[in-house]
Amino acid sequence: MTDAFAFPDGFLWGAATAAHQIEGSPLADGAGPSIWTRFAHTPGLTHNGDTGDVACDHYRRWKDDVRLMRELGLTAYRFSVSWSRVLPEGTGRVNPAGLDFYSRLVDALLEAGIEPLLTLYHWDLPAALDDRGGWLNRDCAGWFAEYATVMAKALDGRVRKWVTLNEPWVITDGGYLHGALAPGHRNKYEAPIASHNLMRAHGAAVQAYRAVGRHEIGLVVNIEPKYPASDAPEDQTATRRAHAYMNEQYLHPALLGHYPPELREIFGDAWPDWPAEDFALIRQPLDFLGINYYTRNVTRADGSWPLKAGAVKQPSATYTETGWEVFPQGLTDTLLWVRRTYGDIPLYVTENGAAFFDPPVAEGGRVRDPLRIDYLRRHLRAVHEAIRAGCDIRGYMVWSLLDNLEWSLGYSKRFGIVHVNYATQQRTVKDSGRWYANVVRSHGRAL
């Protein structure tokens, strides 16, 4: 086996999931509802009316799933905590059964030699806090800090890698600007406020963690590199606008202490003058960044609201079931851009994967998913190229361990390296899962 793809010692090989997408039992044992409990039970808002009431039944099958991770040889597992399972009203009263679920999960991971990466917020805000304004209420920073303190006191030491938010861009663009995600608002004036408050909450949670925790905390952002469709000035400026809106809007305040100027141009009178002290709160020293990468965007100027920038389909490219171009070079470009722009902060690829149409489980329990193997192989090679170019990349989490609830798309899209039969909850390791296990075993050399 060549050392062409030797990865750094200690590089973490993992898989990622999120509470609402896999756990099920959203109201079990004293848990409170989240905005996704409400959103999915609102007719017409999710594919087929799919909800997270059962999902992958991970709340009850977690021991089997940890066993599965151990069989795959994973050395890390990124998961999220359901805030309203632990704090049913979002603040105040702690639900011991909720905290105990995550404590037992973490102990089982450690027992299996798997490093937990814990995401505090992966989109499932307690409904009780949404009733108080949710991310539109500046008090959310204090609510999130209180929740971070509860979790750090309970788990820090066993959990040594913490993430505050998963993808503030998707939370805002989906939940407050375009309305495709919970809480389903479509409001150009609300979006910047929710977005800014999310980042204030991120900063407050980092401060709260550091008052209790002794390990590492970071932020996870989705980055979609933008490539101009032409040299035409309007396409160049549209590309710049899209890049600022999706890729700089969160890393700039978190790491540089200011927003890119294009945001005022995009939102116009909907972009407030933020209090200067907010940026001191938002810009907290971070131990790492998590980068979620799926695809790129070839961008041209168009009439879309409010960005006036849209994607140009690439005729010769392969596209996934979610309509995303397969473009591994974009991952290398992204990782190098982050290092160039924000310095040598340690990085994890905290999500990367693809939904393809998977055939049913064949006789003998095989799921042939060659397109996913090709996608993962090419993207892992792209990670290695960035490492060779000097990026300090410390781990890779495939999205996802299990087929799961793809938010508003319901169960129609399968990202897992393990197939889930939702009727029987039978797990079947796909060919991509066996392939990934071999890559992990060889520490990347089998790429």
Ligand SMILES: CO[C@H](O)c1c[n+]2c([nH]1)[C@H](O)[C@@H](O)[C@H](O)[C@H]2CO
């Ligand atoms: C816009 O793509 C984002 O980077 C993105 C893709 N994904 C995500 N963020 C979320 O973090 C996951 O919960 C999704 O299940 C996953 C697959 O859609």
